[in-house]
Amino acid sequence: MSDFTHEVPGGAAWSFPIRAGRLVTLTALGDDACVSTLLFGPDRLDRLNVPDTLKAQMSACIKAPMVLMSDRGVALASVVSSSLDWHDCLTGFGSDAHLARFGPSSYAVDRNDWKRSARTGLVSELTKHGLGEADLHGSVNFFSKVGITDDPHGTLGLLTGVSHEGDTVTLRTEVDVLLVLATAPHPLSTTPYAPAGVRIDVAIAEPVTSDDPSWQFRDESARALEQARRLAA
Amino acid sequence: MTTTLQATVLDTVVQAGDGALIRVPAGGRLRIVDTHGNQAVDTLLYDADDIDNRYSAFDTIREQGAVYLTTGSRLLSTRLDELAVISDDTCGRHDTIGGACAQESNVIRYGEHVRHQHACRQTFLAYGAAAGIGQRQLGHNINFFMNVPVDSLGNLNFEDGVSAPGKYVEIVASRDILVLISNCPQLNNPCNGWDPTAVQLLGWWES
Ligand SMILES: [Zn+2]
Numbered sequence: 001m002s003d004f005t006h007e008v009p010g011g012a013a014w015s016f017p018i019r020a021g022r023l024v025t026l027t028a029l030g031d032d033a034c035v036s037t038l039l040f041g042p043d044r045l046d047r048l049n050v051p052d053t054l055k056a057q058m059s060a061c062i063k064a065p066m067v068l069m070s071d072r073g074v075a076l077a078s079v080v081s082s083s084l085d086w087h088d089c090l091t092g093f094g095s096d097a098h099l100a101r102f103g104p105s106s107y108a109v110d111r112n113d114w115k116r117s118a119r120t121g122l123v124s125e126l127t128k129h130g131l132g133e134a135d136l137h138g139s140v141n142f143f144s145k146v147g148i149t150d151d152p153h154g155t156l157g158l159l160t161g162v163s164h165e166g167d168t169v170t171l172r173t174e175v176d177v178l179l180v181l182a183t184a185p186h187p188l189s190t191t192p193y194a195p196a197g198v199r200i201d202v203a204i205a206e207p208v209t210s211d212d213p214s215w216q217f218r219d220e221s222a223r224a225l226e227q228a229r230r231l232a233a
Numbered sequence: 234m235t236t237t238l239q240a241t242v243l244d245t246v247v248q249a250g251d252g253a254l255i256r257v258p259a260g261g262r263l264r265i266v267d268t269h270g271n272q273a274v275d276t277l278l279y280d281a282d283d284i285d286n287r288y289s290a291f292d293t294i295r296e297q298g299a300v301y302l303t304t305g306s307r308l309l310s311t312r313l314d315e316l317a318v319i320s321d322d323t324c325g326r327h328d329t330i331g332g333a334c335a336q337e338s339n340v341i342r343y344g345e346h347v348r349h350q351h352a353c354r355q356t357f358l359a360y361g362a363a364a365g366i367g368q369r370q371l372g373h374n375i376n377f378f379m380n381v382p383v384d385s386l387g388n389l390n391f392e393d394g395v396s397a398p399g400k401y402v403e404i405v406a407s408r409d410i411l412v413l414i415s416n417c418p419q420l421n422n423p424c425n426g427w428d429p430t431a432v433q434l435l436g437w438w439e440s
Contacts, residue, residue: 045368045369049332049338049373050291050330050332050373051290051330051331051332051333051373052332052335052338052341054330054331054389055331055332055338055342055381055389055391056338056341056342058388058389058390059387059388059389060330060383060384060387060388060389061387063387069338069341071335071337071354071368071371072335072337073335073337073338073340073341074337086387090291090294090295090300090330090383091291091294091295092289092291092292092294092295095292095312095313097313119311132285133285133311134285134369134370135369136311136372137372137373138290138291138373139291147385148300148383148384148385148387149385150384150385152301152325152326153299153300153301153303153326154299154300154301154382154383155298155299155300156294156295156298156299156300157298187295188295219344220341220342223340223341223344223345224341227337227340227341
């Protein structure tokens with residue numbers, strides 16, 4: 001049963017509280033999408049911790065069936081499926097400085113096509129929930145892949161042509177979360193300004209069974225899910 | 234008023250599991266010495282005039298186009314302001330994606346039996362409080378001397394440190410900054426050889 005669907009156009013931002021036990025499917029509405037996403041737990045103080053998420057699951061990127069862990073070791077959401085095996089979470093979201101190459105833009109001139117950065121959009125959405133700049137944290141940039149080189153510096157670069165219109169990622173919320181996202185260009189993007197939008201479908205998740213891939217993935221993933229289970233108990 | 238340029242104004246030892254909050258004025262130089270080797274020094278930086286303008290690991294990584302920190306790395310804030318630059322580094326590279334240990338993340342990684350072990354997050358909160366740094370202000374930190382290799386396949390590992398006794402890293406403040414340090418008490422991984430040890434802090438700036 002589908003709860004609701006919402007479309008966020010490219011270059012915009014959105015936030016919404018989503019209850020535990022929902023499937024949240026993000027669908028890219030264009031090629032090379034970048035959906036910079038922040039997640040908060042039920043009290044809005046506990047939030048996504050990308051370093052903890054990565055080190056506990058021995059990964060430098062986000063992919064199924066990893067769980068997204070909070071500062072307090074709670075699984076906020078599980079990545080239950082994705083058409084892509086790599087979502088960037090090491091390079092943060094873009095600031096106004098990253099839009100400068102597109103030239104000046106303002107509401108007065110461009111009306112609702114004015115160009116705003118992911119950071120501006122995320123802070124605006126955070127503020128609506130009584131949060132703000134202090135609550136920014138490492139984002140997951142869904143649909144973006146930033147390749148890592150095996151050299152002594154760990155050189156990074158955005159890969160284009162990896163994600164396409166129709167690519168999806170589905171998260172299962174493990175606790176009540178606040179989802180905050182922006183669809184501005186990836187900060188390492190060098191292509192013309194054409195950020196893809198994203199469709200969000202929210203549905204009721206099936207009860208989790210003992211063979212759930214995220215529970216089975218690693219002992220660390222299961223322990224974070226257990227913390228979430230206790231929080232919801 | 235007598236002003237001594239670049240006098241040694243700081244020379245202190247931070248014991249394993251302890252921390253420090255140090256105000257370094259613009260142009261000041263702070264050296265962290267790994268006295269015994271293989272220690273992890275979890276570090277956060279803040280604009281001294283506005284703690285919301287704090288170190289950002291992922292902005293720093295992106296703007297330098299590389300995962301590891303070393304000499305020349307500009308340590309950027311969430312507003313892309315340069316807070317400090319690594320001016321010298323005898324270790325070679327430092328981690329900024331491994332994060333700090335916390336009681337809760339220790340439970341996730343090692344199991345419930347470690348819940349009441351001391352962890353960096355408590356040290357950060359204890360020493361940060363004097364500057365108004367609380368839970369919301371704890372961003373993703375630097376781990377000086379820690380070795381967390383990532384590879385082109387997207388794997389991440391924790392390995393024995395690349396540091397050694399006497400190795401040091403030095404930063405020069407680009408503006409007035411607060412440096413919040415937790416000398417990691419972690420006993421459960423090889424980053425500090427299962428034996429956390431003391432570090433020395435040396436500072437040179439106008440007093
Ligand atoms: Zn630690």
